[in-house]
Amino acid sequence: MAVNFVGITMGDPAGIGPEISLKAIDAKTEYQQYVLIYGSYDVLQYYHQRLQLTTQLVRIEKVQDFQPGKINVISVVDLAIGKDIEIGQVSPVAGDAAYQYIARAISDALKGDIRVVTTAPLNKEALHKGGHNFDGHTEIFATLTKTKSYTMMLWSEHMSVVHVSTHCSLREACDRATKARVLECVHLADKAMKQLGVETPRIAVAGLNPHSGEAGLFGREEIDEIIPAVQAAQQEGLDVDGPVPPDTVFLKAYNGVYDIVVAMYHDQGHIPMKMVAFDSGVNVTLGLPIIRTSVDHGTAFDIAGKGIAKADSMCYAVDLGKRFAEH
Template identity: 80%
Template sequence: MEERFVGITMGDPAGIGPEISLKAIDKKNEYKQSVLIYGSYGVLKYYHDLLSLQTPLVRIDRVQEFQKGKINVISVVDLEIGKDIILGQVSSVAGDAAYQYIARAIADAMKGDISVVTTAPLNKEALHEGGHHFDGHTEIFATLTHTQTYTMMLWSDRMSVVHVSTHCALREACNRATKKRVLECIHLADDVMRRLEKKIPKIAVAGLNPHSGEAGLFGQEEIEEIAPAVEQAIAEGLQVTGPVPPDTVFLKAYKGVYDIVVAMYHDQGHIPMKMIAFDSGVNVTLGLPIIRTSVDHGTAFDIAGKGIANEESMLYAVDLGKRFAES
C-alpha cells in the first residue's frame, strides 16, 4: 500500500507550534514512520534540546528523503531564536515564515507527496505584518488550492460544528447568512459526516437570532434565508432540522440528538466546542481538494519556550487527518 504521509506545518515560530509538533511525533512511534514537519530547523533544534527529546531530529529537502524512526524536518525558512525571532513576540519575519511553511505543504499535498496537511497555530497580526493579508488558515488553503466553496468544521468525538461564516465582523456575519450559503454548509456537513461516520447524518441548523427569531419578532433571517435552505435540503433527501434556537441546539447535539450543527457565525460555533473539547477539538477545512486538519487553539505566546505546551490537540488533529486519508 502506498505510504500516506502527514505534513505538520509548525505555525508561527514564536508560538507553541514548534513545541507541540515535536512532542506529537516524539510521543507516538507510528508518527515516526509517516509524519514530518514543515518549518524552521533551527527553531525546532532549539526545542528539541530544550525538551531533551531522544528521537533524532533530521533535516530533509523533500518528502522522498523521509527517514523512518526520526523526526523529519523540511526546513522551508531557516530561522534562529534570538537572532531572527523572539519567542512570544509578534513579528513580520515569523508571520511570513508561517505562511511559507503552509504554502510549501500545500504544494506538496497538491502534488500527492503528502496525503494530509495538519497545521499548528499562526498569529494573524504577524501574518498580516509579514505581507499576507488573509483572515486565517482557512482562507489561505482556499486561495492556494483555488477552492470556491468551503467552510470550517470543528470536530470532536462528542459534537461537530460547521460555520456559515467565520472571521468577519458580527454585522457582516448576519449578511452572510443567506439561503445559498446555508445550503452549501448543509451539503458540506452531510458529505463529511457520511465520509467519517459511514451513515446518514442528523444535521441541525442553528438560528441566527434569539429563539430563532421568534416567528419574526426578533429578525427575519430565519424566515427569509435559513428556513428556506433547510426546506430545500429536506426536499433533496437530507436529514436536516432547523432553524433550531441557538441556545439549545448545541446541548441537543452534545446529548446525541444531532450529529453535526450548522452554526451561523464564528463564536456561535466556537464557544460551545471549546467548552467541551478545548484539548481534543480539531479544526478541519471542508471543500478542499486536499485534506487539512488543525489544532483548535492559538499560538499561546505567553507560554512559548517554557516547554509546558499541551500537544493533545495536535495528536487528535493528526489522527483525524489520517482517518480522512484512509476513508
C-alpha cells in the same frame, strides 16, 4: 506510500507550534512512520535540545527522503531563535515564515506527496506584518488551492460544528446567512460526516436570532433565508432539522440528537465547542481538494519557550486527518 504522509506545518516559529509538533511525533512512535514537519530546522533543533527529546531529528529536502523512526523536517525557511526571531514576540519574519511553511505543504499535498496537512497555530498580526493579508489558515488554504466552496468545521468526540461565516463582524455575519450559503454548508457538513463513517448524518441548522426569530418577531432571517435552505436540503433527501433555537441546539447535539450543527457565525459555534472540547477539538477546512486539519488553539505566546505546552490537540488533529484520508 507518499500519499499516506501527514505534513505538520509548525505555525508561527515564535509560538508553541514548534514545541507541540516535536512533542507529538516524539510521544507517538507510529507518527514516526508517516508524519513530517514543514518548518525551520534550527528552531526545531533548539526545542529538541531544550526538551531533551530522544527521537533523532533529521533534515530532509523532500518527502521522498523520509526516514522512518525519526523526526523528519523539511526546512522551508532557515531562521534561528535570538538571531532572526524572539520567542513569544510578534514579528514580520515569523509571520512570513509561517506562511511559507503552509505554502510548501499545500504544494506537496496538491502534487500527492503528502495526503494530509495538519497545521500548528499562526499569529494573524504577525502574518499581516509579514505581508500576507489573510484572516487565517482557512482563507490561505482556499486561496492557494483555488477553492470557492469551503467552510470551517470544528470536530470533537462530543459534537461537531460547521460555520456559515467565521472571521467577520457580527453585523456582517447576519448578511452572510443567506439561503445559498446555509445550503452550501449543509452539503459540506453532510459530506464530511459521511467521510468520517456516518452513513446518514443528522444535521441541525441553528437559528440566527433568539428563539430562531419567534415567527418573525425577533428578525426575519429565519423566514427569508434559513427555512428555505432547510426545506431545500430536506427535498434532496438529507436528514436536516431547523432552524433549531441556538440556545438549545448544541445541548441536543452534545446529547447525541444530532451528528453535526450548522452554526450561523463564529462565536455561535466556537463557544460551545470550546466549552466541551478545548483540549481535544480539531479545526478542519471542508471543501478543499486536499485534507487539512488543525489544532483548535492559538500560538500561546505567554507560555512559548517554557516547555509546558501540551500536544494533545495536535495528536487529535493528526489522527482525524488520517481518518479522513482512510475514507
